Amino acid sequence: MNLLANKRYTLAGSGCVAQVYKAKHIDKTYAVKVLHPNIRKTIFSDLSFISKVFEALKIDTTTLESYKTEAVSQLDLRNEAQNLKILGANFCGSLNVCVPEVYYKSANVLVEEFIEKADLNNFDLDRCSVLNTRFSNIIVSMFLKMVFLDKFVHGDLHQGNLQISNHHGKLKVALFDAGMCKFLSRVEYKNLLDVVYELLFTKNYKNVANLLIEKNEHNCLLNIDRKKFSDDVSKIIKNVLNNCSVSKNVAEMYNVIRKNKIKLYYGYSSIFTSAVCLDGFVNQLSKNPYKKSKRLFWIHAPYKYLMFKFLNIK
Numbered sequence: 001m002n003l004l005a006n007k008r009y010t011l012a013g014s015g016c017v018a019q020v021y022k023a024k025h026i027d028k029t030y031a032v033k034v035l036h037p038n039i040r041k042t043i044f045s046d047l048s049f050i051s052k053v054f055e056a057l058k059i060d061t062t063t064l065e066s067y068k069t070e071a072v073s074q075l076d077l078r079n080e081a082q083n084l085k086i087l088g089a090n091f092c093g094s095l096n097v098c099v100p101e102v103y104y105k106s107a108n109v110l111v112e113e114f115i116e117k118a119d120l121n122n123f124d125l126d127r128c129s130v131l132n133t134r135f136s137n138i139i140v141s142m143f144l145k146m147v148f149l150d151k152f153v154h155g156d157l158h159q160g161n162l163q164i165s166n167h168h169g170k171l172k173v174a175l176f177d178a179g180m181c182k183f184l185s186r187v188e189y190k191n192l193l194d195v196v197y198e199l200l201f202t203k204n205y206k207n208v209a210n211l212l213i214e215k216n217e218h219n220c221l222l223n224i225d226r227k228k229f230s231d232d233v234s235k236i237i238k239n240v241l242n243n244c245s246v247s248k249n250v251a252e253m254y255n256v257i258r259k260n261k262i263k264l265y266y267g268y269s270s271i272f273t274s275a276v277c278l279d280g281f282v283n284q285l286s287k288n289p290y291k292k293s294k295r296l297f298w299i300h301a302p303y304k305y306l307m308f309k310f311l312n313i314k
Contacts, residue, residue: 017074033110040075066266074179081105083178090150096138098167099175115174118166135164136286138173140293143278144300151189155180155270157278182270191215193305205234215265232256246279
């Protein structure tokens, strides 16, 4: 399907690895994503240079290897097509979230459903405020579902990849650009739930700090001041719970981790990064986007894990 041959297309956006065109064919509109020319050569060259810098400075490359795998996977748009298919299945039938349908895929080109952004200018300010609050709740709920129920998380939830759209006559949150997604393995999921349990139920923030250390075996070889790290982590968590900026405090968490020379488990890192991206958008939509977060958590809570924990079953 050569949708760009008839010149009925316009550039809709451009990212790190590809550009997206809005193309018309007969009476239907499509989104056509095309890799940038020579992007593979550029990415591999950059990764090779970074690897040599790490080696020269004798920096551990464990996290870099995970990043390289993630970066290279985005150079084949068939991977993104597969991610969109999974997300589409996970949110199939949702009244609030939509994912574009894929019509064609190859390593260099991805053709998918074009979902139009909703025009909210026709609504009065009060209605817009209500809608924004509603959609901030939907986005938080969507993220919790990804993490706790689906175990498949979109890793790049910034404003460009989230959009309030008019999809088949209904206002929904549309989810785009699924090149960077994370499947949580059984071990990764269990590790994450252990942290969440200590965070929300025992409220033992020192245990949260210990788990961040112990879940990466490389930390066992380091001489870490656990008390200082625990105190720093406890302070950051209390700031988050007092409705301070999630983005600011996650950034501070990374700073504390760096200062203490702790190697963060990559599974945690990808979810934290996704949460930071999402936080920026929901804070634009609502003054208090996490007001209903406790109720939303219980909608998507990992009940089997919690039951085993409460009954002290290993």
